[in-house]
Structure formats: C-alpha cells, structure tokens
Amino acid sequence: MRSRRPAGTLLLASLTLAVMGLVAMGCGSDSGSGSSTTTTAGSGVEGAWTLTTYLADGTQVAAAAAPAAIDLVADGTFSGTTGCNRISGTWTGSAGGSFTITPGPMTQMACVDPAGQAQEQAFTTGLPKVTKATVSGSTLTLSDDSGAALFTFTEGPEGVEGSFTVTGVNNGQGAVVSTAATEKANITFAADGTVSGNTGCNSFAGTYEVDGQSLTIHGNVAATMVACEPDAQALEQQFLAALGNITTWERSGQQVTLRGNSGEAQLTLTGA
Numbered sequence: 001m002r003s004r005r006p007a008g009t010l011l012l013a014s015l016t017l018a019v020m021g022l023v024a025m026g027c028g029s030d031s032g033s034g035s036s037t038t039t040t041a042g043s044g045v046e047g048a049w050t051l052t053t054y055l056a057d058g059t060q061v062a063a064a065a066a067p068a069a070i071d072l073v074a075d076g077t078f079s080g081t082t083g084c085n086r087i088s089g090t091w092t093g094s095a096g097g098s099f100t101i102t103p104g105p106m107t108q109m110a111c112v113d114p115a116g117q118a119q120e121q122a123f124t125t126g127l128p129k130v131t132k133a134t135v136s137g138s139t140l141t142l143s144d145d146s147g148a149a150l151f152t153f154t155e156g157p158e159g160v161e162g163s164f165t166v167t168g169v170n171n172g173q174g175a176v177v178s179t180a181a182t183e184k185a186n187i188t189f190a191a192d193g194t195v196s197g198n199t200g201c202n203s204f205a206g207t208y209e210v211d212g213q214s215l216t217i218h219g220n221v222a223a224t225m226v227a228c229e230p231d232a233q234a235l236e237q238q239f240l241a242a243l244g245n246i247t248t249w250e251r252s253g254q255q256v257t258l259r260g261n262s263g264e265a266q267l268t269l270t271g272a
Helices: 007-026 114-129 230-245
Strands: 047-056 059-062 069-072 077-081 086-093 099-106 132-136 139-143 149-155 162-170 186-189 194-198 203-211 214-217 248-252 255-259 265-271
Touching: 047 114, 059 114, 069 248, 077 248, 086 114, 099 114, 114 149, 162 230, 214 248, 230 265
Parallel strands: none
Antiparallel strands: 047 059, 047 069, 047 149, 069 077, 077 086, 086 099, 132 139, 139 149, 162 186, 162 265, 186 194, 194 203, 203 214, 248 255, 255 265
C-alpha cells in the first residue's frame, strides 16, 4: 500500500524546500537568472483495489453488486476475485508506465447473477489487454494500447474490520455451502475487538483478535436462544462451529475468506 505522511510532516517538508529555494536563488549565476527543478514521486500500484467500472462494448459499466477486486503484491503476483470466482496471476510494470497483467488459475464456480457473469467475462478477457496503469489519488485505471480505460478501481478496502454478509458456511463435511438460510446471516468485526452478528436466526456477540493474517475468535461468543426453523437451526450449528475453527483470514476487495488450521474455508463473506 502507498504510505501517507502526516500533515505536519508535509508542512515541515514544504517549509524546508522553500528555504532551500531561497538559498539557491541567492547563489544564482552572474546573469541573475535562476532555475529550479521540481520532482514529483510517482505512486505505485501495489495494494488492494476494488473494481468500480469496466469497459463493455465501448461503454463504462458500473461494477456488479459483488465487485471484482485485485490485490497487487510487490513480488509481482496478484490474487483477486471476479466477483464470483477467485483468480490469481502475475503482473509487471508501474504507475504511469507500461503495465501488463497475466491471469493464471481461476476457480470455476457458476455465476448465477447476470451482472456478475458480464463482469467476470469482461474481467477475464480484459486483463490480458492491459498495457498501462495510472494512479490518481485513490483511483487505479488500467488502459489498453489505444488509451481506452478498461477498468477503474478504488483503493482498498483492507483488513477484516467491517460488516459482512455471509455467503458460505463450512458444513462440517469439508464443504462450504450456501442456502436460503445463509442469506440472513451476517457478521461485524468492530475496531474495538468485538465481533457480533446474526446466525440467520439468533444474534451473537463475542471478542476477536487479529495478528497479521491470524484471526482468533475467542470462546466467549454468546448467542440468544430464539427457536429456529430446522434449516436455520442446522445453519446456526454449522456457523457457530465454524467461528470456533477460524485461524486465518484473507481479503480481496469486498470478499473475505476465514480459514481453519489446514487452510480450509470456514466462512466466506462479502462486504455489506
């Protein structure tokens, strides 16, 4: 991620440069003419980016409800999501210069949302056409040879804090499943270390701790005791069991996966 300097540091740096400029003017040539050179450091592309628009049939289209996202790592690899499937690959280049991105392995889940299908198609076919990247503020634009903006992204989000809709729950048999009951489940990781949400039937609350990519949800989770329909009750049991098995987290845009000791997905989430 690009670092941001505190406002006070920028002010001090500006005053220092101003004084240096005055000294340089005082030491100018005999003709009295002076010159100055201003260098602006370019921003890198490394970090997490969430899709905002993509080009389709010459028109900029807004990202789907579950937007695509990429995380460009400094070692030249990237991971991300099409909004439906996980994708990874490699990239080379820099902001303001030539840039190429080469998609690699991708999962093959069916995308039932038409908008999601269109987004995935544009994403997978458009990434190999990218030849230039530009960064302006918190916006990344990937363009082709003609200068057309194929994709625009907004910076972030990062971290596990926030509110999420549950999209999949480990069923205890090695599979992450989604049902009609799953759509009612949600979870929120607050900045104060508390975790809360709804299992699809009952509310729950507890505490959590993050250390790098490690995530521990402590055993103090408490839930209300409302009677649930059979499907909701089954989901609740799986959901609470999954919470106790979580050891790591990973994020790509709005998509978060919480995993267990062996790397198996326990919960899949999307930003609410």
